Structure formats: C-alpha cells, structure tokens
Amino acid sequence: xxxxxxxxxxxxxxxxxxxxxxxxxxxxxxxxxxGNWQGWxxxxxxxxxxxxxxxxxxxxxxxxxxxxxxxGKFYLQQDGKLMYRSSRTxxxxxxxEDGGKTTITILPEDPTYRTGSARYERVK
Numbered sequence: 001x002x003x004x005x006x007x008x009x010x011x012x013x014x015x016x017x018x019x020x021x022x023x024x025x026x027x028x029x030x031x032x033x034x035g036n037w038q039g040w041x042x043x044x045x046x047x048x049x050x051x052x053x054x055x056x057x058x059x060x061x062x063x064x065x066x067x068x069x070x071x072g073k074f075y076l077q078q079d080g081k082l083m084y085r086s087s088r089t090x091x092x093x094x095x096x097e098d099g100g101k102t103t104i105t106i107l108p109e110d111p112t113y114r115t116g117s118a119r120y121e122r123v124k
Contacts, residue, residue: 025095025102026080030058033074033095036123037104042116043068052120062086062118089115 027033037052041064052062058074072086074093082093089108096103102122108115 025097031056037120039120041118
C-alpha cells in the first residue's frame with residue numbers, strides 16, 4: 001500500500017511539474033506585457049480584486065476597489081528572467097499561458113502581512 005501511494009504521488013508530482021513548466025511563457029521584449037490586467041492581490045485584509053495597467057516601457061499602476069495603489073516597473077534581467085520593482089515590493093514575475101489565457105503571477109522577494117503575491121489575467 002505504501003509503495004503504491006509513493007508511486008502515485010511521484011507520478012502526480014512529475015505530471016504537475018511538467019504542466020507548470022510547459023505553460024511558462026518567455027518574453028523577449030517587455031512591450032509584450034502592455035495592456036490591461038485584472039486579478040487578485042494579497043493584502044493585509046486578505047485577497048482583494050485588483051486592476052493593473054502596464055505601459056509599453058514596463059511601468060505599471062495597480063489599484064484595488066478600496067483605493068490601494070502600487071506603481072512599479074517590470075524588467076528583464078540579462079538571463080531573460082522577468083522581474084519587477086514597485087512602490088511596495090520587488091521580486092520575480094512569472095508569465096504563463098493556458099487555454100488561451102495569459103496570466104502573470106507576481107512573487108515578492110520578502111512578502112509581509114501587508115504585501116503578498118498577486119495574480120492577474122490579461123483583459124482582451
């Protein structure tokens with residue numbers, strides 16, 4: 001029984017890891033992020049809806065219905081890794097595509113109770 005469980009979990013983990021890697025989208029130019037995005041941010045009051053507008057130069061402004069605002073800029077490191085720096089945090093960003101939906105996940109280097117991760121979907 002234990003061997004079967006370990007085998008099942010190993011296969012499940014490998015499958016999920018492969019799917020996650022297959023969905024990552026690399027960009028060559030920060031202009032590819034330009035446009036409107038909607039999603040959720042983690043704030044001190046819990047998860048909250050948010051809207052983000054990204055300019056062609058990578059600068060952005062994100063707002064929530066409660067009036068919380070963050071401004072920042074996306075940029076590409078020399079190794080092609082997508083990063084960001086905002087008025088609240090800095091860290092990495094992961095762009096994925098799945099089923100025709102493009103999603104950007106923002107992961108702060110040092111999350112606190114006031115600033116956590118965010119996930120936005122591109123508005124078409």
